[in-house]
Amino acid sequence: MDISIERSILEANDSVAExxxxxxxxxxxxxxxxxxxxxxxxxxxxxxxxSDLREEFKMGVIEGDxxxxxxxxxxxxxxxxxxxxxxxxxxxLDSKMVRDVIKNFDLSxxxxxxxxxxxxxxxxxxxxxxxDAKIALLSAAEGDDKPEKYPRLFQLAHAMIINKVDLLDYVxxxxxxxxxxxxxxxxxxxxxxxxxxxxxxxxxxxAWLRKQVALKQQ
Amino acid sequence: MDISIERSILEANDSVAExxxxxxxxxxxxxxxxxxxxxxxxxxxxxxxxSDLREEFKMGVIEGDxxxxxxxxxxxxxxxxxxxxxxxxxxxLDSKMVRDVIKNFDLSxxxxxxxxxxxxxxxxxxxxxxxDAKIALLSAAEGDDKPEKYPRLFQLAHAMIINKVDLLDYVxxxxxxxxxxxxxxxxxxxxxxxxxxxxxxxxxxxAWLRKQVALKQQ
Numbered sequence: 001m002d003i004s005i006e007r008s009i010l011e012a013n014d015s016v017a018e019x020x021x022x023x024x025x026x027x028x029x030x031x032x033x034x035x036x037x038x039x040x041x042x043x044x045x046x047x048x049x050x051s052d053l054r055e056e057f058k059m060g061v062i063e064g065d066x067x068x069x070x071x072x073x074x075x076x077x078x079x080x081x082x083x084x085x086x087x088x089x090x091x092x093l094d095s096k097m098v099r100d101v102i103k104n105f106d107l108s109x110x111x112x113x114x115x116x117x118x119x120x121x122x123x124x125x126x127x128x129x130x131x132d133a134k135i136a137l138l139s140a141a142e143g144d145d146k147p148e149k150y151p152r153l154f155q156l157a158h159a160m161i162i163n164k165v166d167l168l169d170y171v172x173x174x175x176x177x178x179x180x181x182x183x184x185x186x187x188x189x190x191x192x193x194x195x196x197x198x199x200x201x202x203x204x205x206x207a208w209l210r211k212q213v214a215l216k217q218q
Numbered sequence: 219m220d221i222s223i224e225r226s227i228l229e230a231n232d233s234v235a236e237x238x239x240x241x242x243x244x245x246x247x248x249x250x251x252x253x254x255x256x257x258x259x260x261x262x263x264x265x266x267x268x269s270d271l272r273e274e275f276k277m278g279v280i281e282g283d284x285x286x287x288x289x290x291x292x293x294x295x296x297x298x299x300x301x302x303x304x305x306x307x308x309x310x311l312d313s314k315m316v317r318d319v320i321k322n323f324d325l326s327x328x329x330x331x332x333x334x335x336x337x338x339x340x341x342x343x344x345x346x347x348x349x350d351a352k353i354a355l356l357s358a359a360e361g362d363d364k365p366e367k368y369p370r371l372f373q374l375a376h377a378m379i380i381n382k383v384d385l386l387d388y389v390x391x392x393x394x395x396x397x398x399x400x401x402x403x404x405x406x407x408x409x410x411x412x413x414x415x416x417x418x419x420x421x422x423x424x425a426w427l428r429k430q431v432a433l434k435q436q
Contacts, residue, residue: 037255037256037257037337037360038255038339038360038361038364038367038368039255039357039359039360039361039364065367066340066367066368066369066370067366067367067368067369068363068366068367070363070366070367089340089370090340091309091338091340091341118340119255119339119367119368120309120338120339120340120341121256121337121338122284122307122308122309122336122338122341123309123338123340123341139257139359139360141257141357141359141360141382141385141389142255142256142257142357142359143256143257145286145288146256146257148285148286148288149256149283149284149285149286149288149337150256150284150285150337151284151285152284152307164359166388167359167385167388167389170384170385170388171359171385
């Protein structure tokens with residue numbers, strides 16, 4: 001693509017993202033943009049988090065998918081408000097899509113808004129959706145070299161969640177190596193090892209979430 | 219993105235892809251474009267295929283990655299010629315990138331050229347690289363709903379390879395359901411269930427490859 005076109009698209013996106021950041025700051029809503037390959041477990045992580053913390057926080061979800069509202073239905077089954085964006089084949093969410101659906105939420109009622117991006121380790125990374133932090137997910141079935149091969153997400157993310165650690169006995173995945181690649185790209189990245197299936201490690205993720213909400217609501 | 223810009227990018231891509239198709243037809247080289255999420259096992263499938271069929275076919279590989287030449291090294295270790303394209307963060311290969319590296323191969327010496335695309339279920343689908351067929355890979359750890367959620371690839375692919383079936387006992391993945399979604403999108407798609415780890419199912423894939431080479435060399 002012509003670089004000047006690409007730049008103007010990203011500048012337009014950033015300008016709307018700034019509007020959103022002000023709106024979210026005003027209402028002290030923590031906004032987290034979940035980014036991963038298809039099938040790393042973003043929706044499973046949300047299902048667990050929304051169920052386990054439902055007494056503690058008021059949470060909403062924007063679900064991004066190329067097609068179907070399967071994920072919004074899964075998430076809504078926990079009782080949380082979920083709004084689906086179908087990109088109709090588009091490879092990422094952008095700030096305008098988020099702005100278009102934000103009126104469906106009463107922000108004064110929310111502590112956390114999760115944005116589940118389209119499953120894609122590349123394109124969503126460049127499009128700020130007004131979030132406080134990007135959260136990178138990686139499944140233990142995907143290979144420990146993913147931070148090295150798709151570095152941009154891990155450079156920008158505040159947390160890296162290695163999911164499906166219940167599969168570690170059956171796959172060639174070195175958790176220490178993946179974490180080392182992540183930390184080499186971004187020394188401040190928090191690394192969590194979890195299994196949404198067995199619930200292993202979710203408590204550390206919840207503790208981190210509590211800290212981020214407290215910081216946002218200061 | 220402005221639709222007219224997008225159209226002109228795709229038209230320019232198609233025009234170079236046509237040039238490549240003529241070149242590949244002239245040399246009777248079967249060209250297969252492997253597309254999947256990051257970590258579905260494209261490189262593992264190539265390692266097995268290149269090793270197991272090395273006496274039978276002359277094969278080359280174009281490796282696409284955002285960063286690193288890890289995959290080209292893995293593939294070259296089988297003895298096959300491999301050329302790496304680093305997209306420097308770009309989310310797909312295109313026909314111009316393929317044209318730029320094709321001079322590294324002696325096409326008159328090749329039976330099969332594999333193009334391993336950037337790990338991404340969305341963007342690579344629209345960019346024809348001059349291939350005879352797109353091959354969709356899906357790992358059993360990714361979820362059986364992927365054809366439904368990312369339909370475009372499965373509509374266009376000639377084959378759908380469900381890899382990592384050795385994990386089926388440990389994940390919630392219904393092979394019949396995934397195959398049914400694939401077939402609903404594209405009744406002619408061939409479905410293979412394989413494990414590159416245990417070599418289960420690879421023989422059917424090899425039989426299909428032999429048939430495609432024979433058709434191309436008629």
